[in-house]
Each structure stands twice: as C-alpha cells, then as structure tokens.
Amino acid sequence: IYFMQNSTGGVLGVQDCWLLLRGLKTLAVRMNVGTESAQRVAEFLEADERVAAVFYPGLSSHPDYALQQVQAEAAGAVLSFDLGSEEAARQFVNHVQLPVFSVSLGAVESILSYPARMSHAAIPEAERLKLGITPGLLRFSVGLEDVDDIIQDFQQALAYTVERSAR
Template sequence: MNKKAFNTQCIHGDEKKYDTTGAVSMPIYQSATFAHPSVGESTGFDYSRLQNPTREHLENTIAQLEAGHKALAFSTGMAAVTTLMTLFEPGDHIIASDDLYGGSHRLFHHISMRYGIRFSFTSMADPKEVEALIEKDTKGIFIESPTNPMMQVTDLRQMALLGKSHSLLVMVDNTFLTPYYQRPLALGADVVIHSGTKYLGGHNDTLAGLLVVKDVDLHEKLSFYAKTIGACLSPFDSWLIIRGIKTLPIRMDYQQKSALFLAKWLKEQRQIKHVYYIGLEDHPGYNISISQASGFGGMISFEVTSESLARQILEKVKVIQYAESLGGVETLITYPMLQTHGDIPKPEREAKGINERLLRLSIGLESVEDLLKDLEQAMEDG
C-alpha cells in the first residue's frame, strides 16, 4: 500500500485497530488497569502508566508524522524534557541553544545542574562555534528551531552532521513548526521534542508532551525511564491531542497566512522597532528555513518603542487575548519578560533581546482583518 499523504495520516492516524464497534473516533480507554486472560498472559496492556490503547494510538500517529521509530507521550512538554534528561549522568556536558523556552532554561539551571549535568549555552547559528564548545564529556546538543521567543533558526542538517561526527545525541524541540512544516529526524536529528499543548493539540484545552526517536535502543531506554517516572499522558488528554492533530495542516496553513500578513504590517508601523518572523525575507534564518522546512508557522515576536506602549497593547487588546501559551485557535499575546522567561535573570534575558519592550504573538484562526484592527486600536496614540 502506498504511503498516505500527511493530511490523511493526521486524520486517520495509526492503522492498528483496538475497537470492534466501528467507532470512527478513537475510543478513550479510561481504564487504569487491564485484566489478564490467564496467568502469564496479557492483552498487550496491563496498567495505564505503562501503556494505554488511546495513548499508544497517539504515540504511533506522531511517530509516523515525524518519520520516527517510536514516540512517548507525557503529561506536559516539560515532563517530556525532564524524562529526556534522565539519559544523562553527572559529569555529562550538553550544548544548548542560548535562546530557550523559559521552562527548559529553568529545568536545566535549577534541576539538571543540581544533579551534575553541565551545560554550555550558545547561538546555534555557526556550527564552528558549537564545535568549539565540544569537550570529552559532551554527550548532546539541545536545539530549539525556531527559538522561543527570538525566532533564531538553526541549520539542523549541519548540527546533525556535527553531532554524528562526535557521537553526540542531537535533540530538537520542534514545537513551533510541528512535523507538518519541519521533520528534524529526516534532517539527521536523534530526538524530536514537542509541547503537544501547543499546535498539535491546537485548542488551548489540554497539556501534553511528546518525544519521538528513530533508534530502537533509545526508545527502550526512554520507555523504561518514562514508566518509572510516571508522567504519562492520560487517556482523555491523549484523545484531545489525537483530535487536534486531525486539523493540524488546515490550522497551520491559515495561521501562517495571517502571520505573514501581520508581520509585514507590523514592520510598517512607526511604533515598532523590530519584527521577528522567520517568513520575512530579511530574517537572518530565512534561507535556512526554506531549505529545511516547508513553512514558517504562526509565531511572531516584535519590539515596540517603549515599555509603556507594550503594556498599553497588553491592556487594550480585545480580540487578541493576553495569555501564556501558543499554537491554539485563539490568538494570544505574551509578555515574555514577565511570563515565559520571567525566571531568567534580567541581565541574561536582556542580552538576548528579551526586554520590557518585547511582545510575542501566537496567531490563531480569527479573521486577520479583525486581528489587524485590534492591534491598530491597541497601539493608537502610543
């Protein structure tokens, strides 16, 4: 049978059948435990912390979409990253993007380092700079591309080649672009991370995290750590992510179209100092983006002329909602210095450009004309 198109895979997911009723929607197997047919026998499911049919369907679906071997679903994106860090031991060294989601920064600095894992943070723009940081104890490279919130783009093929030449585990957070626009495993990465809360779920109604790998042994290790730590995704939340994935391509195409329109409009406004959107041709990572991804996504960061204007926009938006998170059908605006990156020390945060004038937009599915009018009125007289 020929491989199905991406849109078809999103809708139908994994072909394994669990139900005999003909239910079109994957059933929610809301069971903590499963009965054994007899002593020493199993249906393949014993206890939902270990595996559950609804979660397995989601895992197999996202593994197929990412062109991976297997996937694991977790209760949050940070639960996924935390489990990933259990692969490393005290003394191990990891090179990571210097513009990271605040939750990853908090985990690495306040927990992973306490257990003896060392980190070097750097821009991933130049592979030579990354290579210069490799030590005898370096075990991995942790990448966000595009980064949150400054939208830096990494050449994933170059990083994968660098990782392979030094036997390093290359881990890529693909939350912003999803497998619809970017497939890091196909570009040579070893692990893909998702906050399923965002675009995969797409409705701002659940939390989830996912790890996708292409190596059998690596999956076995992570599976053991996942069942031991126990931060598994519940059956109902698994179903919500399955539901969200069904409309992923349609949502992302619409969001991207609106994002490009608004990014171009923002660039023309006198109150805007800088617009960070990877779909703009003057973005430093534009050419890399078009070489490794099929789209630019719906995330925009922009710097306004003053802190007072930033706060005015946050207080005056009506259609756009001032809230943390991203990737849902509702357009959200975030103040990174107070929200996603509030735990990062001010000097370090401001050195990255995350200052009191920076705002981040996650474009939803509203009329782009309504979003533009909302921004216009919020910026008026500012």
C-alpha cells in the same frame, strides 16, 4: 522500555490520547491558517513606524530568512515584535481586544504574551537583554480569527499606545 512505562506510568492517559487525536485531525488546517495570518500580521507590523522591530523568519528582513526558506515550507504561526519600551508594550496589551493574554502557544485562539514578565521573568535582566528579550517585546501566537480583524485590532491598539505614550 515496557518496565519503565509500567513502573513510572510514562504513558498517556485515555483522555490525553483522545485530546491528542482530536487535535491531530485539525492540525494541518490550524497551521495553514495560522501561518498565512502570521505572515500578514508580520508584514503589517514591519510597515508600521510605531513598531521598533518584528521577528518573524517569513520576512525577508529577518537574519535567518534564507535559512528558513531552505529548511521549511512556511515560517509558522508565532512572531515577536518590539514596541520599544515597557510602557508602550503595557499600553498595547491594555488596549488590544482579540488575543488572549497568556503564556501559551498553538491554540485556536490568538495568544499574546509578555516574555520579560511572564515566560522569561526568572532569567536575570542582563541575560534577558543579551537574548533579545527587551522590555518592549511581545510574543504573538496567531490563531484562527480573521486576519483582517487581528490587524484592525492591532492598528487601534497601536494608535492608542502612541497617543498615550506621547504624553
């Protein structure tokens, strides 16, 4: 192992080590807040008739809810939801204000992404659909913002989306 590390440089640099140590110091707080907020956001989205589906293992409606309850203490800070169409997803993304729109997970800020055109765009459409990556699917990594602010932001974006999509 030492030979491989020495010859290929398979070790972290000083800056990377410092960033890793810095992040570990707040990991528990970030996970606890993100997970609690994700549960509330998922419950809000599931109760909203404008949302076609919500995918979050902390919801009792999720097919793997029972398994998640046995294997983990919490369901995590990432969820997905389907707005039913690409146009509805586009309108939502255009009108939501708090999350950063990016392909990333696990930051202090909330991050919203559109898998069909971002992280999974290289997968052929038929395969994406088989995997459940529909044109209306959005992925949301919950950060440290106040969860009531996130829900209010989602509420206003959904309202605008429905108004615009109905035309």
